[in-house]
Structure formats: structure tokens, C-alpha cells
Amino acid sequence: MEILQIVAFALIATILVVLLKEHRPVLAMQLSIVVGVVIFLRLIRYLSLVLEFLTGMTMQANISLVYLNILLKIVGIAYIAEFGAQICRDAGEGATAGKVEFAGKLFILVMALPLISAVLETILKFIP
Amino acid sequence: MSGFNVDVIFRIAGIGIFISVLNIVLKQAGKEEQAQMLTLGGVVIVLLIVIQLINELFSSIKTIFNLF
Numbered sequence: 001m002e003i004l005q006i007v008a009f010a011l012i013a014t015i016l017v018v019l020l021k022e023h024r025p026v027l028a029m030q031l032s033i034v035v036g037v038v039i040f041l042r043l044i045r046y047l048s049l050v051l052e053f054l055t056g057m058t059m060q061a062n063i064s065l066v067y068l069n070i071l072l073k074i075v076g077i078a079y080i081a082e083f084g085a086q087i088c089r090d091a092g093e094g095a096t097a098g099k100v101e102f103a104g105k106l107f108i109l110v111m112a113l114p115l116i117s118a119v120l121e122t123i124l125k126f127i128p
Numbered sequence: 129m130s131g132f133n134v135d136v137i138f139r140i141a142g143i144g145i146f147i148s149v150l151n152i153v154l155k156q157a158g159k160e161e162q163a164q165m166l167t168l169g170g171v172v173i174v175l176l177i178v179i180q181l182i183n184e185l186f187s188s189i190k191t192i193f194n195l196f
Binding site for chain 1: 140144145181
């Protein structure tokens with residue numbers, strides 16, 4: 001039951017962050033960054049399990065791996081942008097968080113351009 | 129790996145509490161400049177730990193999601 005470990009870890013970390021926030025807000029913010037990173041590093045094993053499963057299903061369905069790779073890249077960009085934006089927003093920098101989210105959306109759009117053009121070409125083939 | 133995880137949290141919180149206490153002592157002794165420097169030093173030390181972890185996070189995300 002790794003979820004129990006993670007919840008206990010998050011509770012202890014929350015207590016420590018609240019303890020530090022009063023006198024040392026900078027250290028409290030850095031501590032919350034570390035908490036996010038450590039929890040993600042614990043989850044990586046399970047994440048790669050799911051991704052291997054998805055890759056296997058894609059191979060079985062005879063779909064090109066290029067599309068799965070694009071999807072994975074989009075998920076990665078979304079996760080990392082969300083992570084940065086949440087940290088910025090926690091520290092009271094809503095404006096910076098908004099810019100980070102905007103950059104994430106733009107990069108996702110750039111990644112999705114080949115998919116969009118493929119879909120449009122397929123639709124145009126059906127229209128005589 | 130799992131030992132390192134909880135360790136790093138307590139290390140950062142310990143640095144924070146230690147700096148708070150030393151800060152109060154230095155302020156009582158009338159050494160405002162040293163207190164300021166101590167705060168700055170603590171932030172830099174914690175920043176070194178945080179940067180290492182963020183580097184680890186970014187490289188693992190790059191390998192998992194096939195970025196670049």
C-alpha cells in the first residue's frame with residue numbers, strides 16, 4: 001500500500017511547510033517544491049508501467065508509434081507546465097503562473113500540429 | 129531511494145528551524161547584518177538541494193515522455 005506512505009509523507013510535509021511559512025516563506029516554498037518532486041519520483045515506476053501497457057496496445061492495434069509519441073510528449077509538457085504553474089501560484093505569483101500555462105498551451109499546440117493536419121487531410125479525402 | 133525521500137524533507141525543515149532560531153539570537157545580540165547573511169546562506173544551501181532534485185525530475189520526465 002504505497003498510497004499510505006505517500007499520504008503520510010504529504011501530511012508530514014504539510015505540517016513542516018506550515019511551521020516554516022510563518023518565519024521563512026522562501027524555505028517553505030522550496031520545501032513544497034521538494035515535496036512535489038519526491039512524490040512524482042515515487043510514482044515514476046507505476047507511470048512507466050502504464051506507458052509500457054499503452055505502447056503494447058498500440059503495437060497490437062498496428063497504429064504507428066509516432067502518434068503515441070506525440071501524445072506522450074503532450075502529456076509530459078502538460079504535467080511539467082502544470083507543476084511549475086502550481087508552484088508559482090502557491091507562492092502568490094499568479095501572473096507568472098499564467099504565463100507558464102500559456103507557454104505550455106502553445107507548445108502543446110505546436111506538438112499537435114501534425115495530428116491536426118493529418119485529421120484535416122483525412123476529412124478532405126472523404127469530401128469529394 | 130525511499131530513505132533519501134523522507135530525509136530530504138526533514139533536512140530542509142531542520143535547516144529552516146535552525147536558521148530561525150539563530151536569527152532570533154543574532155537579532156537579540158544586535159547583529160542585524162549577520163542575521164541577514166545567515167538567511168541568505170540558508171536559502172542558497174536549500175536551493176542547492178532543490179536544484180539537484182529538480183534536475184532529477186526533469187531528466188526522468190524527459191526519458192519517460194520521450195521529450196527531445
